[in-house]
Amino acid sequence: MKCFYYFKDKSRSNKQISAPELNSLHVFTKSSYSSSALYRGISELYEEKARNLRAFSFTELKRATNDFGMLLKIGEGGFGSVYKGSIKPIEGNGDTLLVAIKKLNKDALQGHKQWLAEVQFLGVVEHPNLVKLIGYCASDDERGIQRLLVYEYMPNKSLESHLFDKAYDPLPWKTRLEIALGAAQGLAYLHEELEVQVIYRDFKSSNVLLDANLKPKLSDFGLAREGPAAGDTHVSTAVMGTYGYAAPDYVETGHLTAKSDVWSYGVVLYEILTGRHSFERNRPKMEQKLLEWIKQYPADIKRFGSIIDSRLEGQYSISGARKVAKLADSCLSKSAKDRPTMREVVERLKHIIQDYDEENTAEKNVEVLENGLVESEQKVNQSDSSVLWKKRMEHLEKLGENVESASRRRFMILQRINNVPL
Known part of the structure; x- marks a missing residue:
């Protein structure tokens, strides 16, 4: 990159x-x-x-x-x-x-x-x-x-490796959401929970490392800066970062704020959704820049699903994916002041994960109910089969009795015939 x-x-x-x-x-x-x-x-x-x-x-x-x-x-x-x-x-x-x-x-x-x-x-x-x-x-x-x-x-390398290296199994949908949440919590801590604000300045998928349990941790603080002091709106600094992730307002003016990190976070959210790098030179010209390509597929249209990472093989929540895309869009607002804070991003992601869990629970309940109905039908069928079998056996038994009675009558008739004098 x-x-x-x-x-x-x-x-x-x-x-x-x-x-x-x-x-x-x-x-x-x-x-x-x-x-x-x-x-x-x-x-x-x-x-x-x-x-x-x-x-x-x-x-x-x-x-x-x-x-x-x-x-x-x-x-x-x-x-x-x-x-x-x-x-x-x-x-x-x-x-x-x-x-x-x-x-x-x-x-x-x-x-x-x-x-x-x-x-x-x-x-x-x-x-x-x-x-x-x-x-x-x-x-x-x-x-x-x-x-x-x-x-x-960090034994599981980076988010970048798991998203783009085909040698790794595709990250499940829930895991992607949890990684996005963890990374957002790391940025929210830097922006709002320290005595001094820290602007990360180089947020990208390769700097999100994963531990043995795929828990995300931000690494590489070589470009980090202290945020503006009280009364100041930004820090003026030379433009540094990685192509494809730096906020356009920062690149154009050199004015660095926490909202610069929010923009970079929005780019990575779309990487998580699509399984595509922010920039890929080997794709058709109209698809090389991720943010330009996804504009053709807004979250509210039917074709939106076509941008979702194909490696997920449909194993994701389409409603959740739309919510993530809308969150990413808000992070990528042209005006920095219109972007959410990372604390707001964290809260929205928590709701998305909660909705997904509830959706899954509801689906499991429906599945259990359906399985119960199938089992009941099977029991009824089994019961019907038992009744039929019983009736069949009774019928055969009666046939047997009739055959035995007829044979006895034939035997007695033959005996009488044999006893008649010539």
């Missing part, structure tokens, strides 16, 4: 960095967003919570990944490569812990600034639908700059 970035960090230091000390490495400052003495930005919150992160040596992570062996490589992006690894508990005792280790390419476009943003933001946030950062490595020596991040391991 094509990305557009306007930052490349070329700075290098020859000294060893044992931890990302904020007095020398911080990116975000309180003065950048507010003059209030009560305001605490990501920097201040990080200083309070950073002790929860573990500082790894490069040698330790090299050993954990078998020297970053290709067999343990599980992903690659603008930042660099991601490896599966195993680390020892901090106390040194107990079972090893599976982790994902992201290693910065030395010529990566995102660079040190994005690495540091991930450390800061993921060092502060804590939510079931956000990936957990376990620790980091920052080492500058004769081998060059080394920047690594250590996350909890």
Whole structure:
């Protein structure tokens, strides 16, 4: 997927960095967003919570990944490569812990600034639908700059993999709704439940990771930014993100708000519905851009069902799909102020899931009733069969008696004939 970035960090230091000390490495400052003495930005919150992160040596992570062996490589992006690894508990005792280790390419476009943003933001946030950062490595020596991040391991890869990679079984309808809800809850937490608002800025299906139970967690906070301070309507910033997911108002003006994330969320909702990427060059020209293609099939028309992912094979709720499409349309409103908040998105999705569950329950009740009627009919039929069988046996018994009586009479007649004198 094509990305557009306007930052490349070329700075290098020859000294060893044992931890990302904020007095020398911080990116975000309180003065950048507010003059209030009560305001605490990501920097201040990080200083309070950073002790929860573990500082790894490069040698330790090299050993954990078998020297970053290709067999343990599980992903690659603008930042660099991601490896599966195993680390020892901090106390040194107990079972090893599976982790994902992201290693910065030395010529990566995102660079040190994005690495540091991930450390800061993921060092502060804590939510079931956000990936957990376990620790980091920052080492500058004769081998060059080394920047690594250590996350909890997510065995089911990403939502993107399950939607578009045919090697995976298609996600069931209910699972898609639950993943959409979990991702929305993660964004709602960032927007409304922290001391400082966080704008994710790079919401897309490849950044929604799935754990062993297919529970979604947002990852990759390299482009995240603090939201506008009280009294401000937006944050002015260079346009960064992924083609096909960035809100047009943000791309055109550089004005970043939480509603920029809402737009990106609407795109992913349509990916979940259709099983199509936001942009697919190998399709006919009129179908390459997902948002242009789906405009031909509004939720209220009969043909709407033709855009639903064919891999679902009809196993979904058409009424629920229409509601999801309408929710996605509201997220994709041209005017940012007309888009719902992520909290409102969460509530609407909960209702959609509840309606689906009730619909399923009603269908099951009808099925049970129908099965009961069939069983009753079968019992009646069985009963009728028993009556017929009984009557048949009685008839045969009577026939037998008649035959026996006739045979006896014939025997007696023959005896009389034999006893008549000649």
